Amino acid sequence: MTRERLVIVDGIRTPFAKMGTEFAALPADELGRMAVDALLTRTGIDPAIVDEVIIGCVGQPIEAANVSRVIALRAGIPRHVPAITVSRNCASGMEAITQADEKLATGRGSVFIVGGAESMSQYPLAYKYSTAVKFAALNKAKKLHQKLKAMGAFRPSDFSPRIGLLLGLTDPTCGLGMGQTAEIITRENGITREMQDAFAVESHRRALDGRERLKEEICAAYVPPGFKRVLEEDNGPRGDQSLEVLAKLRPVFDRKTGTVTAGNSSQVTDGAAALLVMGEKRAEELGLKPLGALIGYAYAGCDPERMGLGPLHAIAQAERKYKLGVKDAQLIEINEAFAGQVLAVQKLAESKEYAEKHLDRSKAIGAISPDILNVNGGAVALGHPVGATGSRLVLTALKELKRRNQKRALTTLCIGGGQGAALWVEAL
Numbered sequence: 001m002t003r004e005r006l007v008i009v010d011g012i013r014t015p016f017a018k019m020g021t022e023f024a025a026l027p028a029d030e031l032g033r034m035a036v037d038a039l040l041t042r043t044g045i046d047p048a049i050v051d052e053v054i055i056g057c058v059g060q061p062i063e064a065a066n067v068s069r070v071i072a073l074r075a076g077i078p079r080h081v082p083a084i085t086v087s088r089n090c091a092s093g094m095e096a097i098t099q100a101d102e103k104l105a106t107g108r109g110s111v112f113i114v115g116g117a118e119s120m121s122q123y124p125l126a127y128k129y130s131t132a133v134k135f136a137a138l139n140k141a142k143k144l145h146q147k148l149k150a151m152g153a154f155r156p157s158d159f160s161p162r163i164g165l166l167l168g169l170t171d172p173t174c175g176l177g178m179g180q181t182a183e184i185i186t187r188e189n190g191i192t193r194e195m196q197d198a199f200a201v202e203s204h205r206r207a208l209d210g211r212e213r214l215k216e217e218i219c220a221a222y223v224p225p226g227f228k229r230v231l232e233e234d235n236g237p238r239g240d241q242s243l244e245v246l247a248k249l250r251p252v253f254d255r256k257t258g259t260v261t262a263g264n265s266s267q268v269t270d271g272a273a274a275l276l277v278m279g280e281k282r283a284e285e286l287g288l289k290p291l292g293a294l295i296g297y298a299y300a301g302c303d304p305e306r307m308g309l310g311p312l313h314a315i316a317q318a319e320r321k322y323k324l325g326v327k328d329a330q331l332i333e334i335n336e337a338f339a340g341q342v343l344a345v346q347k348l349a350e351s352k353e354y355a356e357k358h359l360d361r362s363k364a365i366g367a368i369s370p371d372i373l374n375v376n377g378g379a380v381a382l383g384h385p386v387g388a389t390g391s392r393l394v395l396t397a398l399k400e401l402k403r404r405n406q407k408r409a410l411t412t413l414c415i416g417g418g419q420g421a422a423l424w425v426e427a428l
Contacts, residue, residue, distance in 0.1 A: 004279045006101040007290035007428065009045075011115075011395040012038045012219050013273035016234040016383040023231075023270035024121040025224040028057055028387070029064040031272035032071035032117030038219035039113065039274040040075065043288075047076055051109030053083035054099050055274075056092025056116035057387040059123045059168055060085060071117065090335065090413055091299070091421040092116050093273060093390030098297050098423070100277050110279040116388035117272035123168060125161035134158060165268070171417055174304040178337065178416055179253035181307050182260045186340035188306075189347050193259035197246040199339035200264040200380045207237035207377025213403065214376055217395050236267045237381045264339040269383025273391040289428070292398040295408075296322035296424040302358075303418055308341030309358075310420025311412040312348055316359040318422045326366045329424075330406035333393040334368070335413035336378035345414075346373075375400060389413065394425055401427035 014034050017023040023031060032055055040047055055068035064070040069083040077083070088095040093116030100112040127135070131154075138150040170177045176184075186196065207214075211233060223229045241263075251258030252265070283290050298321060300313035311334055319325045326332065326349065334342050348354045349365040356362060376396060379389065390413060397409035412422040 003105055004281055006104050006277055006294045007280045007283050008292050008294070008394065008398060008425070009276040009278060009283060009288050009290045010039070010043050011217065011273065011275035011291070011391070012042055013217055013388065013392055013395065014221050014271050015218055015231045016236060016269045016271040016385060017231065018236055018383060019121045019268040019270060021235055022223045023119065026119060026270065027061050027064065027122050028059070028117040028119040028272070029061060029067050029070040029074065031119055031270060032067065032115070032274070033074040034219065034221055035115060035117065035272040035274040036071055036075035036077070036113060039276055043276050045276060047081070048078050049111050050077060050081050050113055051111050052103065053077055053081060054086060054096040054112060054114045055083070056086050056088070056096045056390065057118060058087055058089055058092055059118065059120065059164065061119070061122065062124065067117065077113070088419070088421070089416040090337065090386050091390050091415045091419070092387045093392065094394070094413070094421045094423055096391065097275065097277065097294065097394060101294055104279050110282040112277050113274060114277055115272065115274035115391045118385035118387035119270045120165060120268050120385060121270050123164035126164055127158070128162060131158040169416070171304050171307070173417070176305060177253060178307070179260050179265065181305055182265070182338040182341050183254050183258050185306050185308050185344045186259055189344045191259070191340045191343045191347070195343055196259060196264040196339040197243055199343055200246060201241050201243060203336060203339070203374065203377045203380040204237050204241040206375060207234070207381035208239055210376030211237070213400070214396070217399050234382050236269065236383045237377065260338055260340060264380065266337050266379035266384035269385045271383065271385040271388050273388045273395060275391055275395060291402060292425050292427045294423065295426050296324060298422050300420050301418055302420060307416055307418045308337060308344060308414045309348065310414040310418065311345050311422065312354070312365060312420065313359065314412055314420035314422035315365055315410070316355070316361060318424060322424065324424050326368055326410065329408055329410040330372060330404070331375065331397055331400055331409040332368055332373050333397045333409065333411040334373060334378070335384065335389055335393060336374065336380045337384065337414050339380055341414060390421065394423060398425055398427060
């Protein structure tokens, strides 16, 4: 018996803003509230019929535990509607969608608000544990001599904070930062600096060319502190980007022989996205015309040191489950964690040797044509607010399918820690 499909009725996102710019003063819960509030306004859905709110967030605000619940309440979702925050690193926004699908399949709801929110500007600075122990001792001290003794235990090194963003972008199992893993796969696959920079320039060009199209998925956002200025588009795409400009940038992760720079990597970004999803029958009952449907998905693990190749593993697993391969996609969205990472995925997708050795299949995944890949630019230009990106990819793909009157899209990304996600969607 075929089970009910999850459909995406509509979606919206905030503009994506580079870390430290327009949204720097807004925490993840406020960015998420903006997106969910705009979604409720756009769809006109009665928030009381929502069964659950599911939001992806990687760096949850300390002051807003279960940030999904905070977002829901502040956006006007009734108190009786539960909310859960999910985290699968870069795929958190996709995890929110697929958890809704799993809840639908098991009869645990039929109407969901899903998405992701991330304020990378507000990732905290943290003290190391040994410093925390000393602060605890100082807090427990009651008498003056006890306080003086506790204070005397501190050393200058105790006041050197650990940078939350850098910790979050470092894999504790292999000890490598995400950029270092990109260096590994570009070096192993012969992806040159020039190839990466050319990819980055093209990402910016496509993002600028697609600016009016992308506005269909973006809500206007008032900018603090005065909230008088309005941001209506992503602030990452740059019109002055060129090979000459990028060639001047130094490698970030391997100063001597590296090829990965800030210019050919995804931008560190603040932003949020929200989607209204529900069972197909429920949408019919409500008289809603969905954008599209989720028709299959897979998550897969891979080597953490080569985490950027995760899409290959997820695409292969999805093909085994649903008989859908890259040849079946009219559009493909691959998150541009790094330009070289996407180029390596494209190269190895055509490798029979990689397929046999790593994907347990006898033939290559198949060519991923640049003509249908990230046609409105990707994270190198638009930015990568890690909790929100997965939902953004799905929303962008469905909107573009509609514009082109096409049927099916593959959305995929690599995941820090050595995983990949692949979601197949089709327009309705």
